Amino acid sequence: MTACACCGALVDESGAIDLDLGLPPGVTSPSLAAGGNVLFDGSDAYVRCVLPVELTGDLELWFGAWMQVSPDQAEHAAAVWDAPGYASLKFTGTFAHDLKPWDGLRGAPVTAEVHEPEDLPEYVTHPLLGTVADRDEVLSGYLVALPISIRQRLPGTWSIERTAGLTPHVLEEGLRFAGPGRAVFVDVRRAQGTPAQQFLEMALDGAPAVPSSQRFQEQDGVELRHALWLESATGQHEFHGHVARFGEMLVVTCVHDDPADHAWARHVLNSARFRRVTRS
Known part of the structure; x- marks a missing residue:
């Protein structure tokens, strides 16, 4: 907690912020499964994952971001999403979004896996993992x-x-x-x-x-x-x-x-x- 120099109010500027990036660009006929976390669009398929990005000031930004995967991976995920097999899910695909203020992230190879049975799969390889971005520039x-x-x-x-x-x-x-x-x-x-x-x-x-x-x-x-x-x-x-x-x-x-x-x-x-x- 820090005190505002002007009015003295205590402000908590650390912690985590959740931001949902919405549907991937170019999706025209979405068909959702697994509670809205698996997406089919014609011959394309996606799985919704979480991308944690570290920002300055002891702050984390958690993006709800889609990964493009093979239809086989998506169909398997939809079948076991609410079943015991969910805990062992792992995905390999490409990042499906453009993300401000970075360039060149859409189409980057990525992987994700389930860490907690109650949470979305989390990216474990991604160009932004292991970096620290300026909080004000990003937000x-x-x-x-x-x-x-x-x-x-x-x-x-x-x-x-x-x-x-x-x-x-x-x-x-x-x-x-x-x-x-x-x-x-x-x-x-x-x-x-x-x-x-x-x-x-x-x-x-x-x-x-x-x-x-x-x-x-x-x-x-x-x-x-x-x-x-x-x-x-x-x-x-x-x-x-x-x-x-x-x-x-x-x-x-x-x-x-x-x-x-x-x-x-x-x-x-x-x-x-x-x-x-x-x-x-």
Whole structure:
């Protein structure tokens, strides 16, 4: 457990996360057997297995992922899936998925076997086994709600914390993270050659006037951070944040139902980071 530096809440960021990759690409007429764990599609056959991938931060990602096998292997698996013979099942085939952010995994030779009678077969040879991947790089690519917070990579060189339980949605102008009672809208803006103070003034043109107790502005190195907050006509609380630097700005808008979530909104803004790209 770690304590959030902004609001003090205890956050558990270790453990395991389950992600199902869905049906293999190209499957058109699926026929499922063995409780949905054996798949026939014309002359092709698949068995659903579990792929454990180790991530940084003492985290494991467990993918429910299909292996393409011979029809004979699939038919045998379907016949013994709920019988004593299940415990001795072993499979040899090829990995049936493309998997972000890695390249070249679909079609890779793999094997799997049953370790526990109550669990799916587990991959024992796979290109990703024995490797450790960056948790934020991997999980940023999955548009599903996660039980932990991650650093979400944004277009360009920005990143921001996507807090636990929020589902990301790609918008034309940026990203939205949404969950029960909370939503975050993130937009990257650029104005070449514009100083941070001028950029912020441009962004605030026409903004509502609020008391000084409902706004802040601070210089953070080369960045200028600003926010104002108010209650909307619908009773929701709006937190409008900006992180401006020379030529670029991250606009972060948090909407929340509970007034106590103001600390959460401030935390999200404070988590925004700019990563300078170095050229070789």
